[in-house]
Structure formats: structure tokens, C-alpha cells
Amino acid sequence: xxxxxxxxxxxxxxxxxxxxxxxxxxxxxxxxxxxxxxxxxxxxxxxxxxxxxxxxxxxxxxxxxxxxxxxxxxxxxxxxxxxxxxxxxxxxxxxxxxxxxxxxxxxxxxxxxxxxxxxxxxxxxxxxxxxxxxxxxxxxxxxxxxxxxxxxxxxxxxxxxxxxxxxxxxxxxxxxxxxxxxxxxxxxxxxxxxxxxxxxxxxxxxxxxxxxxxxxxxxxxxxxxxxxxxxxxxxxxxxxxxxxxxxxxxxxxxxxxxxxxxxxxxxxxxxxxxxxxxxxxxxxxxxxxxxxxxxxxxxxxxxxxxxxxxxxxxxxxxxxxxxxxxxxxxxxxxxxxxxxxxxxxxxxxxxxxxxxxxxxxxxxxxxxxxxxxxxxxxxxxxxxxxxxxxxxxxxxxxxxxxxxxxxxxxxxxxxxxxxxxxxxxxxxxxxxxxxxxxxxxxxxxxxxxxxx
Amino acid sequence: xxxxxxxxxxxxxxxxxxxxxxxxxxxxxxxxxxxxxxxxxxxxxxxxxxxxxxxxxxxxxxxxxxxxxxxxxxxxxxxxxxxxxxxxxxxxxxxxxxxxxxxxxxxxxxxxxxxxxxxxxxxxxxxxxxxxxxxxxxxxxxxxxxxxxxxxxxxxxxxxxxxxxxxxxxxxxxxxxxxxxxxxxxxxxxxxxxxxxxxxxxxxxxxxxxxxxxxxxxxxxxxxxxxxxxxxxxxxxxxxxxxxxxxxxxxxxxxxxxxxxxxxxxxxxxxxxxxxxxxxxxxxxxxxxxxxxxxxxxxxxxxxxxxxxxxxxxxxxxxxxxxxx
Numbered sequence: 001x002x003x004x005x006x007x008x009x010x011x012x013x014x015x016x017x018x019x020x021x022x023x024x025x026x027x028x029x030x031x032x033x034x035x036x037x038x039x040x041x042x043x044x045x046x047x048x049x050x051x052x053x054x055x056x057x058x059x060x061x062x063x064x065x066x067x068x069x070x071x072x073x074x075x076x077x078x079x080x081x082x083x084x085x086x087x088x089x090x091x092x093x094x095x096x097x098x099x100x101x102x103x104x105x106x107x108x109x110x111x112x113x114x115x116x117x118x119x120x121x122x123x124x125x126x127x128x129x130x131x132x133x134x135x136x137x138x139x140x141x142x143x144x145x146x147x148x149x150x151x152x153x154x155x156x157x158x159x160x161x162x163x164x165x166x167x168x169x170x171x172x173x174x175x176x177x178x179x180x181x182x183x184x185x186x187x188x189x190x191x192x193x194x195x196x197x198x199x200x201x202x203x204x205x206x207x208x209x210x211x212x213x214x215x216x217x218x219x220x221x222x223x224x225x226x227x228x229x230x231x232x233x234x235x236x237x238x239x240x241x242x243x244x245x246x247x248x249x250x251x252x253x254x255x256x257x258x259x260x261x262x263x264x265x266x267x268x269x270x271x272x273x274x275x276x277x278x279x280x281x282x283x284x285x286x287x288x289x290x291x292x293x294x295x296x297x298x299x300x301x302x303x304x305x306x307x308x309x310x311x312x313x314x315x316x317x318x319x320x321x322x323x324x325x326x327x328x329x330x331x332x333x334x335x336x337x338x339x340x341x342x343x344x345x346x347x348x349x350x351x352x353x354x355x356x357x358x359x360x361x362x363x364x365x366x367x368x369x370x371x372x373x374x375x376x377x378x379x380x381x382x383x384x385x386x387x388x389x390x391x392x393x394x395x396x397x398x399x400x401x402x403x404x405x406x407x408x409x410x411x412x413x414x415x416x417x418x419x420x421x422x423x424x425x426x427x428x429x430x431x432x433x434x435x436x437x438x439x440x441x442x443x444x445x446x447x448x449x450x451x452x
Numbered sequence: 453x454x455x456x457x458x459x460x461x462x463x464x465x466x467x468x469x470x471x472x473x474x475x476x477x478x479x480x481x482x483x484x485x486x487x488x489x490x491x492x493x494x495x496x497x498x499x500x501x502x503x504x505x506x507x508x509x510x511x512x513x514x515x516x517x518x519x520x521x522x523x524x525x526x527x528x529x530x531x532x533x534x535x536x537x538x539x540x541x542x543x544x545x546x547x548x549x550x551x552x553x554x555x556x557x558x559x560x561x562x563x564x565x566x567x568x569x570x571x572x573x574x575x576x577x578x579x580x581x582x583x584x585x586x587x588x589x590x591x592x593x594x595x596x597x598x599x600x601x602x603x604x605x606x607x608x609x610x611x612x613x614x615x616x617x618x619x620x621x622x623x624x625x626x627x628x629x630x631x632x633x634x635x636x637x638x639x640x641x642x643x644x645x646x647x648x649x650x651x652x653x654x655x656x657x658x659x660x661x662x663x664x665x666x667x668x669x670x671x672x673x674x675x676x677x678x679x680x681x682x683x684x685x686x687x688x689x690x691x692x693x694x695x696x697x698x699x700x701x702x703x704x705x706x707x708x709x710x711x712x713x714x715x716x717x718x719x720x721x722x723x724x725x726x727x728x729x730x731x732x733x734x735x736x737x738x739x740x741x742x743x744x745x746x747x748x749x750x751x752x753x754x755x756x757x758x759x760x761x762x763x764x765x766x767x768x769x770x771x772x773x774x775x776x777x
Contacts, residue, residue, distance in 0.1 A: 088708075094513065094730055101516035123514040274714070277707050278595070413514070417732060427714045431621055434715075446711075449535060450732040452510070 045076035046346035052080045053343050056107035058092035059085075060300075061165065061330070066363040068356060072347065079343055089113050090416075100124050106335040108344035112162045114329050115416040117152050118244055120161050122413065129334040131160040134345060143354065147408045148372045152331050155244075162331025163352040164372030166360065168295030169403040170230055170327050172201075172317045173302060176391065178290040182207075182214035188393065192319035198231060198260040201321040205269030208290060215287055219271040222280060222289040224261040224430050225423035226270075230293040231257035232419070233325040233409060239419070240412030246451045248418060249444060253409060258422070260322075262436040265429045272430035275423065281305050293320070295327040296399050300367025303389055316393040324405035329372060358382055361396075370399050377403055414450045421446040507739035514733065526740035536741070538716055539724040540748075542627065546702075546720060547695030550631035555687060558639050559680075562646035563672055576647070579640035591633055591704035595620075598629045620705070623717040630718050633701045638694070642687050649683030650676060685760045689753050696749045697722050721745050 055063075063069060069081045084107050086092035093116050099105045112120050120128065131137060132153075141149055144164055153160040172195060176186035184207060185191060195201045205220035221227065232238050235253020240246055248254055264270050271289040273280040283289055284305035292298070294316065302314060332351060334344040350356060357376035360369040362385055371377045377400055385396035424446075425439040434442075507526055511519035530536050565575055582590070597604045598619035606616040617625040657675045666674065677684075699722035702712050710727035712719025719727075721741065729738030 090731070097513040097516075097733075101513060119514050274707075279599075414733075424711060424714050431618075432715065442715075445534070449533075449728070450734070452734060452737075 044346060045079050046343035047340065048078060050078045051340050051343050052082050053109065053340050053347055054082045054084055054107040055109040055111075055332075055347075056084045056092070056096065057086075057111045058089040058113070059087065060367060061111065062360060062367050062369050063351065065367070066360055068351065068359065072350060075350070076346075079347070081347065089115070100127055100335075103127075103337060106337060108334065108338040108340045109348055110333050110335060111165070112152070112331040112333050114151060114331070114411070116413075117162065117331055118411045118415070119413045120333065121152060121154055121159070122244065125154060125159045125161055127336050128161040129336060129338075129341065129345060130158075131163055132158065134349070136349065140349065140352065143352075143373050143375045145372060145374045145377075145403065145406070147326075147406060148329070151408065151411060152333075162333035163348055165330045165332060165351070165357075166297065166328075166369035167372045167403060167406075168297055168326050168328035169370055169399045169406055170293055170295045170320050170325055171398050171402060172291055172319060172321070173294035173298060173390070174291035174315055174317060175287065175289075175313055176315045177313045178215055178218060178287055179208070182211035182290070184208060184211070186315070188315055188317045191317040195317060195319050195321050198227065198321045201227075202260065202264050202267055202269060205264065206267050209267070209269055218287055219289050220269040220291060221264065222271050222283065222292045223273050223275055223423075224265045224270050224426040225275050226293045227264050228257045228261035228423060228426055229275075229327065229419060230320065230325065231260050231322055233327070234322045236409060238409040238411070239415050240410050242410055244410055244412045246412050246414055246418060246447070248422075248447055254422070258436070258440060261426050262429055262439075265426065265436075270430050272427065274427050285310060293327070296368040296370040296395075297328055298368065299387065299390065299395070303367075311389050312391055314389065315391040316387070316395060316398055318394075318398040318401065320402060324402040324407070326403070326406045326408060354379065361385060370403060414447075417450045418447050421450070503739045503742050506735055507743055509736050511736040511739075512733045513735060516735075519736070522736065526736045527744070529737060530740050530744060535716070535719075535724060536721075536744075539712070539719050539721045542712070542716075542718060543696060543698065543720045543722075546627050546631055546634075546698060546718065547692070549627060550634040550698075551688075551691045551695050554635040554639050555642060555684075555691060557635070558642035558687070559646055559684075561639070561643040562650060563676065565643070565647055566650045576644070579643055581640070582637045583641040585637070587637070587700045588704055590637060591701060594629065594633050594636075595705065598625075621714065621717075623715070626705070626713055626718045630698075630701050630705050633705070634695075634698065638691070642691070645687055646680060646683060649680045653679035681760070681764060685757065688756050688760070692752050692756055693749055696745060696752060699723055699726065721748075 057063075064083060069083075072079065072081060086095060092111075093113070096106075096110060096112075131140065134140070140163065141160075145167065148164040148167060149160065150157070152162045152164070172191075174186075174191070179186040184204075185194070194204055208214060208220040232251075232253045235251060235256060237247070237251040238253045239248055239251060241250075265272075271283060273283055273288065282305075284302055285307065294302075299316075302310070306314065332348045334341060334348055338344050352373060354371075354373055354376040357369075357371035357373045358379050358381055361371055361376070362381050371382060376382060383396040383400050385394075386392045387395045422440075422443045425434070425443040428434040428442075429436055429439045506519075508521060508523060509519040510522045510525070561579065565572060565579075569575065596602075598606075600606065600616070600618050600620065603619065605619065609616050619625045619629045653676065657679070658671055661671050661675050698720045702718045702720050702723050703710060703726070705718065706713055710719075710723050710731050712723050722745070725738050725741040725745065728734050728741060
């Protein structure tokens with residue numbers, strides 16, 4: 001009786017110890033499998049073995065939506081693509097950084113947004129496949145817009161961490177019904193003539209605000225940030241000096257863009273909405289503003305927010321006040337430690353090919369993914385694309401023309417946070433009556449918190 | 453009877469008995485608590501120490517594997533940093549606006565529900581509903597209520613001819629709105645804890661008070677409150693810790709941005725730490741903030757406990773006099 005009790009006690013305590021050590025081991029264990037399949041590529045699919053290639057993405061890249069994964073599976077039946085999607089790009093970037101720091105858990109392909117590509121180039125270039133060293137490097141390089149290629153490369157051009165997916169050439173999207181209601185022209189060609197400079201654009205906005213027939217409580221543009229984030233990239237420098245080091249106070253782009261944005265706020269032509277906030281989203285359908293700066297991907301965003309009811313009300317003017325520039329766009333990189341490196345390289349090369357980039361832009365489900373491959377951009381089906389939603393605007397010609405003229409200032413590690421700090425302060429200028437000088441000072445303080 | 457006779461024996465030889473009792477069970481006991489301490493070590497102690505180590509380095513996630521030793525530079529940066537003091541003040545004011553009315557209301561509600569009210573179970577369950585609601589969902593609803601142009605709150609203010617407020621953009625309205633979310637969520641929870649405490653108070657004390665001619669208010673003050681003192685201390689400590697760590701409500705109140713409003717008008721310490729670490733990618737500075745918050749919380753809890761103990765001691769004397777009289 002007594003003995004059996006004791007042995008039961010011992011058994012229970014052994015079990016408890018075992019559970020505890022199992023828990024600890026589970027925490028410390030993890031991936032012990034070797035990435036043996038990452039050898040040299042065989043064939044057009046990188047490997048002949050049955051392989052699942054994982055692709056880390058954020059938001060909506062449109063590969064799946066436009067049927068590219070299925071198309072690739074048809075081309076390479078042994079390859080299955082599995083997406084690993086994080087909704088917010090900032091969260092995705094944090095996760096990617098964590099995985100790069102620990103050197104584990106990386107997908108075979110990792111998307112890299114232009115907002116953090118400089119960080120990858122500067123701090124993680126050795127952890128990614130160098131696209132200058134792959135067998136087809138020279139022909140691939142020749143097919144991209146040079147500025148797109150350069151942003152993902154070290155300054156000497158020796159290392160390139162990713163191949164471009166889309167770009168974001170910008171024009172102005174507007175509500176023709178609201179402009180008509182305000183008694184103004186709504187013809188894109190006519191507006192293009194009236195909106196060649198930011199001064200003209202702001203003067204046009206004042207006419208809108210002065211109109212007695214305009215929709216009640218509506219304003220000409222969504223936000224001062226819309227003007228700022230566009231104009232800042234029209235300078236020789238945006239947020240960084242030539243070496244990619246943050247230099248906000250000395251930048252010509254920041255200075256002129258801040259001037260135009262605060263002028264727009266002072267003239268009260270902005271709706272004072274924070275971009276990407278719920279109220280901004282609602283404004284696409286309730287008509288709180290008549291125009292906004294519009295990179296190609298914004299076309300998809302507008303359709304998502306305004307829905308079918310907005311069809312035919314929106315149009316695109318073939319112009320960007322102050323000159324052509326780009327907002328956004330992404331890259332695909334292959335980590336050097338990728339489990340299926342050869343298959344991943346083959347997949348990224350295929351996705352960057354002319355044909356696939358053409359599909360991404362012309363397919364009916366497309367969300368405004370303009371090619372970064374200049375051969376694709378020159379393809380007649382891209383150039384001739386029209387958008388039924390945007391009053392049959394010739395979007396291929398409009399954005400193709402702007403993409404060809406685009407020039408890009410140097411980018412740096414903290415452009416995303418710096419832009420956020422400045423546009424947040426612009427909201428204060430618009431809605432809280434903060435003086436532009438005080439707002440700029442506050443923005444610089446917030447930026448100092450980032451740059452250290 | 454046997455209990456009474458054996459009692460003196462135990463008091464005479466306590467050390468021997470205790471030693472004898474301890475022997476057989478002790479090792480099994482350790483085995484049972486080991487899983488907890490293994491998990492506690494891995495997910496509490498280790499991160500806690502690692503945070504301290506990181507706070508002495510200039511660490512960014514991008515360059516995590518080659519961060520530089522900077523000594524106490526992150527702490528001096530923090531204490532000379534206007535963002536830190538700003539967040540500290542916000543945490544304090546939001547903490548007071550959110551906690552004080554919340555606990556008072558919870559006490560009142562618990563007192564009412566302690567009486568025999570019709571549908572008492574319904575009210576008790578209903579009270580806990582906000583606590584069971586997802587924070588994100590609740591904050592979205594509150595954002596709609598406090599909307600500057602179309603919100604119900606401003607509509608109500610307009611109805612009674614009061615000036616409409618910018619519940620997101622202006623400092624005090626925004627802090628009140630964030631506090632309202634906290635109050636709404638936690639009042640019922642605290643009320644339930646108070647209710648449980650109240651039901652543990654001996655009913656004969658109330659009967660005695662009634663015999664002495666005490667009114668309901670007098671019963672509440674002289675029987676309920678003293679009886680609840682340990683429970684109240686517990687809720688104050690837990691609420692203080694919660695207020696010091698306030699994070700989700702202000703984050704979601706600015707649509708998931710960690711700046712706490714365009715002018716940082718409701719940025720709390722928890723939010724600042726998150727912004728430093730994950731938005732600004734300065735993990736060293738964020739770790740310094742984390743440790744500073746830890747010290748602040750410990751100090752705040754000690755002050756709470758100290759104050760209550762002192763009041764207890766003061767309160768203890770007159771009660772004894774009253775009882776003997």
C-alpha cells in the first residue's frame with residue numbers, strides 16, 4: 001500500500017519533469033533540417049524535384065489574383081507556389097528583419113518594398129542572391145528601367161538584391177462629376193494644360209473652393225500630404241543626401257514640397273484628411289474631395305474604396321504638376337539561405353519577364369501594377385490599355401509617358417518614417433492651425449527620434 | 453474533543469513536526485512547479501534580463517548582430533527626451549481620468565447589485581459583456597461615436613447647444629475619449645470583483661448596524677468599505693499597472709498608428725515604447741523605456757500599498773475604540 005503510493009508519486013514527478021523538459025526543448029529546438037536542395041539549378045524551373053516554393057508578400061501583390069501561380073504550375077508541374085502574406089507592409093518588414101537577424105524562417109522568395117529596399121541594400125546585401133551574378137544577369141538588367149534597377153543596387157552597382165515587380169508612376173486622378181458641378185472643366189486634355197505646375201494646380205483649387213455650385217463641404221484635394229509626398233520626389237534630393245544618409249533640413253525637394261503643401265493648406269483647398277485613415281477611405285465614395293495625386297496602384301485603391309458606384313465618375317489627367325515622378329513599387333529577392341534557391345531564382349526571373357509584367361497590367365483583375373520592366377511597358381498591349389472604370393482613360397499612354405520621364409532622387413533607410421513625420425505635421429497645419437514653421441520643427445524632432 | 457486535546461501538543465513541538473512533514477513531499481513539489489518556472493524563465497526572466505542588456509546598446513533590428521555598447525546613453529537620451537516626458541504626463545493623466553471614475557462607478561454598481569434586485573443575474577452578466585468584447589471592435593465603435601463630423605457624441609452636444617469637440621485632434625477630448633474606452637471595458641470587471649468581496653462580508657455586521665440604526669449610506673461607509681479594503685487595494689494595484697501599460701486603446705484610436713494622435717496628444721509610455729522599437733527601429737532606446745516603465749510601475753504600486761497601509765493603521769485605531777464603546 002505504502003510502496004505503491006510512493007511509486008505513484010515518483011511516476012507523477014517523473015512525468016512532470018518530462019513535461020517540463022519537453023517544453024524547454026521545444027523552445028530551443030526548431031529547424032534542424034539542412035537545406036540540401038539549394039544546389040545549382042537544373043532546367044527552366046530550377047529543379048526537377050517536386051518542390052514547394054514559398055513566397056513572402058505583403059498587402060495585395062496580385063500574382064495569385066491574376067492567375068500567375070496557376071500559370072507557373074502549368075509551366076513547371078513539379079513546382080507549387082505557396083504565398084505567405086502579411087497584410088501591412090510595416091509588419092511584414094519587421095518580420096523580415098527579425099528573420100534576417102536570426103538567419104532562419106525566411107521564405108524562398110521575399111518581397112521588398114521600395115520604402116525599405118535601401119536598408120536591405122545597405123545592411124543585408126550579403127544575405128540575398130546577387131542578381132548581377134545569375135547566368136542571365138545582363139539580359140535581365142537591360143530589360144528594366146535603369147532607375148528601378150539602381151534603387152535595389154549598391155552605389156557601385158556590384159550587388160543587386162531584388163528584381164522589380166511594379167512601379168508607381170504618378171498622375172492626377174479626379175472626380176469629373178464634382179468638377180462639373182463646380183462649373184469647372186472636366187476634360188483631361190484641358191486639365192493637363194491647366195495643371196502643369198503646382199502653382200497652377202493650387203490656383204485651380206482656389207477656383208474650385210470659390211465656386212458657389214460645388215458640392216457642399218467638399219474640397220479640391222484630399223490632403224496637403226498628397227501634394228507633399230509627390231512634390232518631394234521632384235527635387236534633386238528628397239530625404240537623403242547622395243550617400244543615402246538622411247538630410248531632411250537641407251533637401252531642396254523637402255523645401256519646395258513643404259512650401260507647396262503648406263500653401264495648399266493655407267488656401268484651404270484640402271479636405272485635411274489623413275491618408276489611408278478610415279475617413280479618407282470613406283471620402284472616395286462620399287465625395288469629400290475632387291482630386292488626388294495618383295500613382296498607378298492608387299487606381300486599384302480607388303476602385304476598392306469607391307466601388308461600382310464610382311465607375312465613370314473618376315478620370316485621370318495625363319499630367320503631374322511639377323514633373324514626372326514615382327511613388328511606391330516593389331522588388332522580389334531570394335535569400336541566400338533559401339531552401340529552394342534555384343527554384344526561387346527561376347520563379348523570380350519568370351515573374352520579372354516581359355510577358356508576366358504585361359499580364360499584371362492588362363489582366364482584368366489588375367490593381368494598377370505598372371511594369372518595372374521597360375520592355376513590358378513598351379509592349380503595345382500595355383501602351384494601349386484603357387481603364388473602363390476611369391471613364392476609359394488611356395492609362396497605358398498616360399502612365400507610360402510619365403514612367404519614361406521619371407527621375408528618382410537618392411533614397412535612404414528611413415524614408416518611410418521621415419515622410420510619415422512630415423505628413424503628420426501637415427495634418428496639424430491643415431486641421432489644427434499649427435504654423436508651418438512650428439510644424440516643420442516638430443517634424444524634425446520626430447525624425448531625430450528615428451535617425452538617432 | 454480529540455481535537456482539543458491534540459492541539460496543545462502541536463503548539464509545544466512545532467519544529468519537529470514541520471521537519472517530519474516536509475520530508476516525503478518536498479521533491480515532488482519541486483517537480484510540479486518546475487513546468488511553471490521553466491516557462492516563466494523562458495518567457496519572463498530571460499526577456500527581462502535580455503531587455504536590460506539591449507538597453508545598454510545601440511540596437512536596430514536591421515543591424516541586430518552588430519550593435520554597439522553605449523552604456524547608459526539610451527537612458528540619458530530618454531530622460532532628456534521631450535517625447536518621453538510628454539508620454540509620461542499623458543500616461544498619468546489618462547490613468548487618472550480612466551481609473552478614478554471607473555473604480556468609483558464599479559463600487560457603486562457592486563453595492564447596488566449586492567441588494568436583492570429583480571433580474572440580478574442578468575445585470576451581473578451584462579456587466580461583464582464589455583470585458584468580453586474584443587478591444588479592436590470596441591475601439592472601432594468608439595471611433596464612430598466620437599467622430600468629429602458624424603459621431604453620436606457631437607450630435608448629442610449639438611442637440612443641447614454645447615460646442616462640438618474634435619474628439620481625436622484636440623488633447624483633452626481625445627484623452628477623455630481614450631479613457632472612456634478603458635472605463636467602459638473595465639468597470640464591470642471591477643464591479644464583479646467588488647461584488648465578490650462584498651459577499652464575503654459577514655451579514656451579521658449589517659444586521660448589527662441596522663439594529664444600531666445605521667442608514668444604508670452609513671452601512672456602506674462603516675461596514676462595506678472597511679470590509680472591502682483588501683479588495684479595493686487589489687483593484688487599485690491592478691488598475692495602476694493596467695494604466696501604466698495602456699497601449700491597445702490609444703494605438704487603435706489613431707487607426708493603428710503608434711504616434712498617439714497627430715500631436716502625440718494621447719501617446720502613452722507603452723505606445724512610445726512600441727513606436728521607438730518597431731516603427732523607428734531603435735530597440736535599444738525602446739528597451740530603456742521598457743525598463744524605466746518597469747521601475748515606474750513598481751514605484752507606483754509600492755506608493756499605493758504604502759498609502760493604503762498607512763490609512764489602514766490610522767483607520768484601525770478609531771474602529772477599535774468605537775467597538776469597545
